[in-house]
Amino acid sequence: MTAISLKDVRKSFGRYQALKGVSFNVQEGSVTGFVGPNGAGKTTTIKVMAGLVRPDSGEVRLLGRDPFEDVEVMNEVSFVFTRLMYPPTDTVLEYLEDQAAVFGGDVKKAIEEFDLKVHLKKKLSELSSGLAQRVQLAAALLKSPKLIIADEPAANLDPPARNELYERIKELNRKGVTFLISSHVLSELERVIDRVVFISDGRVTFEGPLGEALDRGEEIYLLVDNVEKALSVLSGRDVRKDGAYLVVRVDMAEAISSLEKAGVRVLIARRSSLDEAFKKYTNLGG
Ligand SMILES: Nc1ncnc2c1ncn2[C@@H]1O[C@H](COP(=O)(O)OP(=O)(O)O)[C@@H](O)[C@H]1O
Numbered sequence: 001m002t003a004i005s006l007k008d009v010r011k012s013f014g015r016y017q018a019l020k021g022v023s024f025n026v027q028e029g030s031v032t033g034f035v036g037p038n039g040a041g042k043t044t045t046i047k048v049m050a051g052l053v054r055p056d057s058g059e060v061r062l063l064g065r066d067p068f069e070d071v072e073v074m075n076e077v078s079f080v081f082t083r084l085m086y087p088p089t090d091t092v093l094e095y096l097e098d099q100a101a102v103f104g105g106d107v108k109k110a111i112e113e114f115d116l117k118v119h120l121k122k123k124l125s126e127l128s129s130g131l132a133q134r135v136q137l138a139a140a141l142l143k144s145p146k147l148i149i150a151d152e153p154a155a156n157l158d159p160p161a162r163n164e165l166y167e168r169i170k171e172l173n174r175k176g177v178t179f180l181i182s183s184h185v186l187s188e189l190e191r192v193i194d195r196v197v198f199i200s201d202g203r204v205t206f207e208g209p210l211g212e213a214l215d216r217g218e219e220i221y222l223l224v225d226n227v228e229k230a231l232s233v234l235s236g237r238d239v240r241k242d243g244a245y246l247v248v249r250v251d252m253a254e255a256i257s258s259l260e261k262a263g264v265r266v267l268i269a270r271r272s273s274l275d276e277a278f279k280k281y282t283n284l285g286g
């Protein structure tokens, strides 16, 4: 089953065409990245899915239903935006209670699950980015959604808060929640997504498994504890030295496992292809 399906969605603001025919699918059960540079059309696309912006043409389906015709589908879909779109003078508790009044759900349980007890009296405007994100996710989960669509949720988070967000996403995904998460930085999402949709200048340029987006002939950089031995293990393959690093063009997992089997420790393994894939599909490199 397809959790999200967009077909040829177009949207202009005045004479400027922000979405030039956006089409993609998000598979149920996936954590899909929605990646493209600033101005590519991510937020507009997400607002279309949220019913906040009506497209000029095209087809939008969330869980097989049209959000403009069948608003009930929103009982099963939650949106998380970068900033809390809510009166800033409301407290955390008021916000959660209002959301529960609209969508149902157990506020007490949410407070416990997201460790919000000591924060309930804080005004939304006073929350750190990490805490605001946690509160939004708690609110998003009140209705037990099957699908969560998040627009740059990690944008203002420091690394620990980002890790916490990703751990929660992974845990929810294991319980069956499908995610679409946008970002203008692919490497930021690398640890959490299994599929990716690239958008550039109002058009989708790639969709598929993350691994497919990466160039097969990618170069990987390895820092090892024994260069000579590593060279002999990898002999016969495309290998060269670059400073302290070995540069190889082979499958990273396979290279590391054959080195480690031979007793060579791999201290650092780095591939540049995430950034290369990003450039390739977003025209930033040209
Ligand atoms: N309400 C609007 N009025 C005019 N132009 C807009 C509006 N919303 C977005 N745009 C333009 O549409 C393009 C896509 O914007 P957006 O969807 O916010 O991109 P992203 O989220 O990928 O950065 C940008 O050029 C932006 O300036």
Ligand SMILES: [Mg+2]
Pocket: 042, 043, 044, 152
């Ligand atoms: Mg945006």
